[in-house]
Amino acid sequence: MKKLMMICAVILGFTVTASAQTDNKAEFKFAEEKHDFGKIPQGKPVTCDFTYTNVGQEPLIITDVKPTCGCTIADFTKTPVLKGGKGTIKITYNAAVASVFNKTIVVTSNAKTPTKYLIITGEVVTAPATTGSR
DSSP states (O other): OHHHHHHHHHHHHHHHHHHHHHHHHHHHSOOOOOEEEHHHHHHHHEEEEEEEEOOOOSSOEEEEOOOOOTTTTEEESSBBBTTEEEEEEEEEEEOOSEEEEEEEEEESSSSSSSSEEEEEEEEEEOOOOEEEOO
16 A cells, blocks of 8 residues: 555656646747738738747747748747747738738747747738829
8 A cells, every 4th residue: 555655656746747847838928929911012021020928937949930931031039038038020021912811930949839820911902003194
């Protein structure tokens, strides 16, 4: 009986330690995870910033930010973001073709949720033709 209680105590100890380590991980809290540009003119790139706070205990390190198409460029905070600190992911969309768009940006990090998906949407509209006078 003592052995059984000792084994249960050891297993419980490992379980508590493992869950405590998981709870200490870094974690994102974004101000917004989706940005709607609305109507934007064709041929003019647009930019938005996704800001986030590290609400976890460990430093948050982004390892990669990958847009799902070549029309989108991402830049991001490359230094570790400490507990309570803020970082930014800057997204630039090249509005080359007139159409509605819905693009996903995949963010990979050491966070408790290691993969996050940011979304940008909008509609690229053809710029009105300018008429010249003679």
